[in-house]
Amino acid sequence: MCGDNVSKFSRNNRISAITKILMDNPNKVINLNTFTEMLKVAKSTISEDVVMVRQTLALLEMGRVETVSGASGGIKYIVNIGQEETERFIEELCAAMSDSSRIIPGNYIYMSDIMYNPEIINKAGIILASRFIDANPDYVVTVETKGIPLAYEVAKKLGIQLVIVRRHNNNFTEGPIVTINYVSGTSGRIQNMSLPKRALKKASRCIFIDDFMKAGGTTLGIIDLLKEFESELVGIGVLVDNVDTPKKLVSKYISLVEFSGIDDGNQVKVSPAKLYKR
Structure with a gap:
């Protein structure tokens, strides 16, 4: 999916992409702008998606998503296992x-x-x-x-x-x-x-x-x-x-x-x- 279609990612598409990027880069802070630019949606939308990713990983005991504050902040994935x-x-x-x-x-x-x-x-x-x-x-x-x-x-x-x-x-x-x-x-x-x-x-x-x-x-x-x-x-x-x-x-x-x-x-x-x- 590319070109004009990148703005038409569904919530499921966005959550899948966010989860993969986080899990492929453990313990690395990723700014929310990375996701907004990639998925062509507002930061508020990405924030809602991140909440769902965080909750799902926690429920499945597959790790946690932490928020890092500050100008260079963002979110990062921390590995875990039940x-x-x-x-x-x-x-x-x-x-x-x-x-x-x-x-x-x-x-x-x-x-x-x-x-x-x-x-x-x-x-x-x-x-x-x-x-x-x-x-x-x-x-x-x-x-x-x-x-x-x-x-x-x-x-x-x-x-x-x-x-x-x-x-x-x-x-x-x-x-x-x-x-x-x-x-x-x-x-x-x-x-x-x-x-x-x-x-x-x-x-x-x-x-x-x-x-x-x-x-x-x-x-x-x-x-x-x-x-x-x-x-x-x-x-x-x-x-x-x-x-x-x-x-x-x-x-x-x-x-x-x-x-x-x-x-x-x-x-x-x-x-x-x-x-x-x-």
Whole structure:
């Protein structure tokens, strides 16, 4: 629909367009003039449409629409997901992970199909992003592992930039790089991680997203690395927490699934994590 017809959008058409634009740009302030110019209607009409969008998303527990006042204000969409849908998703994820065919030599669990499944990672990203929105982070930080797709989805839902920390300083095309050593919480070995100086602004608020947490040594390394940028870690989120690890080096993190090893019957022991109790 274009040309002279753009002024003939029905209310349903307008609400569909407004909803899509908001949900495609989470946590971004969109001025109402954007909609009035696009849909060729008065601001009062758009305001009425926004009320309906806000009410519908709230009723369906699909997020909320906030009003931002001021000359550069407007409205923005904040991701959210209902508790019932969250619990159903995590139960389904546990069922998929508990399949004994996932066990590979060395008692490792095959996870690539889960970590690279867009539907799973999108939903997990919404759940984690909704838990960190009030922390007002500037960046999502992760390391170059299977957790990158999940971290990307969280960053997308929060409307902020993703920063990927390298485990080895082997890229000479990114300028000066900050490198630190840290001790692996599982093996006790000294490892290193690095990040280009241009990747992160000083005094930033960051959240760390990863696919799997064992003891938390990598997280401590991230905390130390952020200190080099005079920045702080304000949240930690992981898909799977290995609760079979006797001693954690970090606390106050959010996980979706708890892994507690493999039993004598060759079954993977997983259960929903206590999302609201960490």
